[in-house]
Amino acid sequence: MLKRTLLVLSLGLSFLIGSAEARKSKGSSVAFPPSHESLLLQNQKINQMGVERIGDERGLSRLVEDGTLVALPKTDAVKIAPSLPSNRRYVLPITRLFLLALARQYRAEFHLPLQVDSAVRPRNVQESLRHHNKSAAPTYGPTASSHETGATIDLSRHLSKKQTQWLEQRLMPYVYLGYIVVEEERHCFHIFVSTEAALL
Ligand SMILES: [Zn+2]
Numbered sequence: 001m002l003k004r005t006l007l008v009l010s011l012g013l014s015f016l017i018g019s020a021e022a023r024k025s026k027g028s029s030v031a032f033p034p035s036h037e038s039l040l041l042q043n044q045k046i047n048q049m050g051v052e053r054i055g056d057e058r059g060l061s062r063l064v065e066d067g068t069l070v071a072l073p074k075t076d077a078v079k080i081a082p083s084l085p086s087n088r089r090y091v092l093p094i095t096r097l098f099l100l101a102l103a104r105q106y107r108a109e110f111h112l113p114l115q116v117d118s119a120v121r122p123r124n125v126q127e128s129l130r131h132h133n134k135s136a137a138p139t140y141g142p143t144a145s146s147h148e149t150g151a152t153i154d155l156s157r158h159l160s161k162k163q164t165q166w167l168e169q170r171l172m173p174y175v176y177l178g179y180i181v182v183e184e185e186r187h188c189f190h191i192f193v194s195t196e197a198a199l200l
Pocket residue numbers: 118147152153154189190191
């Protein structure tokens with residue numbers, strides 16, 4: 001169902017792609033530039049979803065044990081970055097479902113897996129990340145990182161131009177429908193998936 005809907009939306013809403021191309025030609029080099037508004041939007045949706053923000057590894061283990069978080073898919077369509085610690089290879093079920101549908105289509109098109117660089121990231125890990133990377137999202141407040149909930153994955157941007165455009169075009173309808181929020185960061189596609197995506 002999700003797969004078919006992805007296809008229908010991608011075909012039916014192709015005019016949106018035109019608008020993204022127009023946006024790109026106006027200045028930004030990517031379809032989904034990171035912004036303050038995007039961080040606010042992710043946090044608004046997180047509040048609506050009522051999901052927990054994970055403070056540390058203990059909280060993370062608890063949510064894995066009770067089934068709130070599920071493991072990233074083990075399939076030839078998804079590659080997990082070797083550097084990602086094993087206890088952070090978890091996401092919310094809806095995020096897993098979305099990733100799987102997207103990755104299967106990507107593999108059918110390019111015969112390659114999508115690489116997940118990051119998934120759930122407890123607050124204490126995000127804090128240490130901010131020590132090294134000033135542009136990383138804060139740990140508290142209305143612009144806090146959505147990785148703290150398990151709703152978000154980072155997909156590697158080590159992609160060709162054609163692969164990048166393919167991903168932008170596939171993601172575009174869901175962004176416009178408000179089901180996902182995407183930020184194209186320097187090294188990754190940051191994709192937040194809301195529970196509204198379950199309606200697909
Ligand atoms: Zn991210």
